Amino acid sequence: MKKTTRRKPSTPARPAASASAPASAAPGRLPTDPEVSLKLAREFGLSAHEYGRIEAILGRLPTYTELGIFSVMWSEHCSYKTSKPHLRGFPTKGRRVLQGPGENAGVLDIGGGWATAFKIESHNHPSAIEPYQGAATGVGGILRDVFTMGARPIANLNSLRFGPLSDPHVRRLVKGVVAGIGGYGNCVGIPTVGGEVVFDPVYRDNCLVNAFALGVLPHKRLITGKASGLGNPVMYIGSTTGRDGIHGATFASVDLDAEAGERRSAVQVGDPFMEKLLLEATLELIESGHLVGIQDMGAAGMTSSSVEMAFRGGAGIDVDVDKVPRRESGMVPYEVMLSESQERMLLVAKRGREKKVEAILNKWGLHASVVGRVTDSGRHRVYERGVLVSDLPIAALADDHHPDFPLVRRPMKRPAYLAKAASLKDSEVPLPGDLGGVLLALLASPSIADKGWVFGQYDHQVRTNTLLKPGSDAAVIRVKENGKGLAMAVDGNGRYCWLGPREGGRLAVAEACRNVAVSGATPIGLSDCLNFGNPEDPAIMWQFAEVVKGMAEAARALGVPVISGNVSLYNQGPLGAIDPTPIVAAVGLLEPVAGRLRPVPQWFQGLGDRVYLAGTTRPELGASEYLQVVHGLKRGLPPRLDLAAEARLQKFCVLAASKQLLRSAHDLSDGGLAVAAAESCISGLRHGAEPVGATLELRARGRADALLFGESASRVLFSAAPGKAAALEALARAQGVPLAELGTTGGRSLRLSCPGGGIDQDLQPLQDAWLNAFKGLDEI
C-alpha cells in the first residue's frame, strides 16, 4: 500500500539539471556493465513479458543500471503489482485521518494538536535466513518509516510466527529474532510494549517477523516523502553505502528455496546507534523547516526513495551517483542504486539551506551529501561522473494508474483442500474425559503460554509512558504531550484464514479492534501486514482476495480506517506455503477518566468481584486451538462473526471502562472461555498482581468441550466490583449486549462448570503449565 493518488506523467522534455551532464544524450553502457539480455532480466526476477514492456517503453534496450532499477521497482515487494487492485477495497478515510496509505506511515489526529503515525511491515525472508539481523533491521526500517513523517517513535510491537518450538532449527530462529528485535529497539530507546508469538508447523521454513512502530507528532511537524521545487537539492544522510542487501527487494519477491542460505548477502546489517542519531537529527531537521520532504531508503534503497519522492512531488529527479558516500571501492552505479545498506535517508531541502542542514547534522556527528537535484522532467536520471547511465520515466516505475505500470491480474481458484478441511462433524471429535487436563495442555502450548521469556528481552518501559505492559490484550501507553492514552494490539489467525479466508479476514480485524477496546480505548485506525504464499498459485491468490475482502468488510462495519500497511507474498518454503496470515495492528485512543488514564487490564484484581461473560457462546469447535493441540486436527470452519454484534460489544467495553465499571476485561480467543478464565486468574503475576481464583458457571447449550474451549467470536470476560454490578448489567441491556453473570472471584483455584462437564484446578498447576513453555530455551 503505497501510492494511491493518480498523477499524470509529464513528458521528458527538459535536459538534465546536473551541471556536468551532457544534455539529452541517451544513456550509455559503462565498460563495467555486463550485456543486457532476457537471460539477465530473468535473473533479476523480471518476466519475459515485463522485459518486452521495458523495451517498448524505452524504445531501445535498457542499460544495465536501468534494468536493475526496473527489476526492483517492478518487483512485487516495491510495486504491489499483484495486491494493489485488491487493496483498493479498504476504507482509508475518516475524520481523524491526516495521512492515509501511500506514505512512509499513516497519520491520525489524536486531539490537542497532536497526531499519531504508525505502520506495520514485514521482514520475513531476511529473518528466516539471518534471524538476528533480519529482525533487527526490520525494526530499524519501520522506525524510520515513522520518524520520516516527523513523528517521534514511542512504541514498538511485533507479530511473530514460527514452526514448532520443539524443533532445534526453530529454537535458533526464535532466539535470534527475539534478540534482534530487543537488540535494536532497546538501543534506540523505543519501548517494545507488546505483540504476539504463534507457533505452527506451516511457518517452519518461512517464519514471519512483522514489526509495528508508532510515533507522535504535533500536526504542524507532519512532513511527507515528496520531492518538489525545481532545483532543490537532494541530500543523502546516514550510513555509507555498501554492497549489502543488493536485490533485497527481489529476494523478498520469490519463494524461500533450499539455496536461500546462499542469499545471506541480501540481508542487511543493522546499526541501531546510527539509527538513534538519525532519529534525533531528522526530527530536529524537520522541526527546523529546512526540508521539503524526506524518506527512508528501505527496500531498493536509493532507487525506490528517489523514484517515489519524485513521483509524489509530481517532479523529476537527477541523481549524481558518484556523490553517494560509499564504504566499498569499485562500486558501479547499478550497485549503488540497488544497495539496501541500512540507516540511510534521502531528503529534499529548500535551496540555499544546505549549510543549515549540515550544521544540524554535524551536532549529531552526521554529514549530508548533495547527491542530486529536483527537476521538472518527470524522469529519473542517474549520472556517473557526468555520464548519463539511466534515464527512465517515473510514471512507468511508480504510478500504478499509468498504462505502463505492470499491474498483474492473477488467476484465482478456490483451493481443493477446503472441501475436506473446512467440514467437520462433531462425531469426529471424541469428548475428552479430563477437561482440566485439556486446559493444562492448552496453557502449556507455546502459542497460548506466557511470553515472559520473549517480552523480558525487550525494554518495554523506556520513555516512562507504559501504562499496560506486555501480557494484556492490548499494550497501553500515555502520550505526555496531550494527556491521552494509546492502546495497541496486533492479531491475525492464520488457521482461521486457511479454513475460511473471508471469515478469517473479518475475524482478524475484529479481534485486533476488540483487544484495544477491552482496555477501554476506542479503535481509531488500522495498519495491516498481509503475509501470503506465492501469488502465482491461483489458490493462494484466491486466499489473498478473500482475506482482503473480509478485512475490508470488518473495517467498514467497525468504522475504523486502514491508514498504512504492507504486503508480503512468496512466503513459502520447500514444503509449501504458510497459512494465509493477515496481521492487523489496531490503535485505540484512551481518554482520561476523572483526571487519570485508567486502562483496564486483562487479569482479575481482587476477591469477591463479579465475573461476567459478554457475547454469545455457540457450540463452535472448528479451526480452534483446542482441536489442533488436543486432537491434532486443523479442520472445520472458523467461528462465525456478526459484525453488528461485534460493534455493539466494542462500544460497550469502552463505555463500561469510561464509567469505571470494570476491574478487568479479557478478550476470548485461542482456547476459548477456559483459557481466558485461567489467564484472568494468573496473568497478573507478570504485573506484580497476586493470582486470584474464581468459581464460574456457564449456562449454554452444546458439548462441554465446545463450550469451554470453542472460540465463538465477539466475547469478553469481565470482572466488576459488586457495587458496580447493577450499573454494568443496565449498560449491557441498553447497548444490546448479551451479558451473563458467571460467578465470583476468590480462592486459590479455578472452578469452571458448564452443562456436561467442568474444570476444577488449583492455580499452582495452571501457573506451572502457563509459565514454563519457554523454559530451557536458553540451554540449547
Place this chain on the structure above:
Amino acid sequence: MRFAVLEFPGSNCDHDCVHTLGTVLRQKVDLVWHENAALPSRTDCVVVPGGFSYGDYLRCGAVARFSPVMKAVFAHARRGGLVWGICNGFQILAESHLVPGALLRNKDLRFLCRDVYLRVERGDSAFTHAVKPGRVLRLPIAHGEGNYFCEPDTLKRLLDGRQVAFRYCDVDGHLTPESNPNGSLESIAGVLNEAGNVLGMMPHPERASEAELGGTDGLALFESALHALTTR
C-alpha cells in the same frame, strides 16, 4: 535544587530523568550535551542516565568516559557534589573509576527487562537516607550487562567501607540465587564511592516514580537526594 542530566549520543533515558525530576518532582533540570566542557553553574547533582552511549559497541560506557563533559563531572565529584549513574550511567561511572567494579554480561546472556526487588543496604547515604535500611523496594531493570563484578580486595574494601547501596533480593528481603537476576557478585545492584557522594545503580528509579506507571518506590531515592541537598 539544580540537577544536570547528561546527554550522550545514544542516551535514551535522559528525557525520562528530566521528566521525573522536572515534571514529577518539580526541580530545576538542565539537559547537558556531552560536548559541553562545563556543567551549568550551581549544579547540585549530576545524573548520568541510561541508554547506549555511543552505541556501546565497545564495552558499555567505555567511550562515554572520554566525553568532554565527564571532566567537569570528575571535578564536580571531587568537590563533593552528587553524581548519580543509572544503568548505562552506572556502567559509565564504573569505566570512569568513580565507583569501583565493573558490569559484565548478564549470567543468562540475555537482555532483561522486568521488575526486581532491592534491599536498601545503607540508610545514611545521600541517595537513601529517606529509606530505612533493610526496606525492600520494587524497581524495574532493563539491561544486558548488569552483572556486577569486582576483585576480592575491592570487595573487601566495599564491604568494610559500607559502600554497597542495594542488593537484589526476594519480596521479603532475602538474598537468593533466584532473586539475583543477572548473576551480580553478592547480589550487588548499586554501589557508592568511598566518600558516599557518587552512586551507581542498575535499576531505574525514574521508571518507578508515578503510580500510573505501576510503582512509586523510586521516589524514595529522589526524595533522599533532594533532602540531602537542602540540608547541606
